[in-house]
Amino acid sequence: MTDQTPDRYVSFCGIECDRKADRLMAMLAAHMAESKSRWVGYFEQKLAEKARMGNDNLHFVGSQVNSLSAFFEELGDSAAEDLLYDLEQTCC
Template sequence: MNDQTPDRYVTFMGLDCDGKATKMMGILAVHMATSQSRWVGYFQQKLEERARMGNDDLHFIGSQINALHAFFEELDDAEGLALLEHLEEHCC
């Protein structure tokens, strides 16, 4: 990013929203690779759409809060749910 491009996440300074979003996407990738859940196909489609649209991790997470919550709840992933809640409360 150059000095002329405003940081659209400037209000999130000090919260490391980008780093936490990257961590969330890693958790999602692991679950998608190891789960037989119906959510896997859904997220594959949404990730393909995300790539075509050029959206970042935080935008994807914000757009998929409810689906991510349902998926992590189905998998009984307390860590994933806690991180998702943090991102929703502080970053989205």
């Protein structure tokens, strides 16, 4: 037995879930900075909760799939929608 703490995403090895979640969060931040959508206030609140709880980006994405999908659809960002779908199917 080793003293190493196991990676909680060990079953996701090789599919870069954290990197993809980080990329999606960057897309979200960019859109929030530019948009007047009602979703911006919602995500500001949820991101503050994320920070208080110490959750990572992948957890946030998995918890907010439907809201993220609606926001990206409203903005017409098919690249963000595709990345979110990939994350949902392979990582969440």
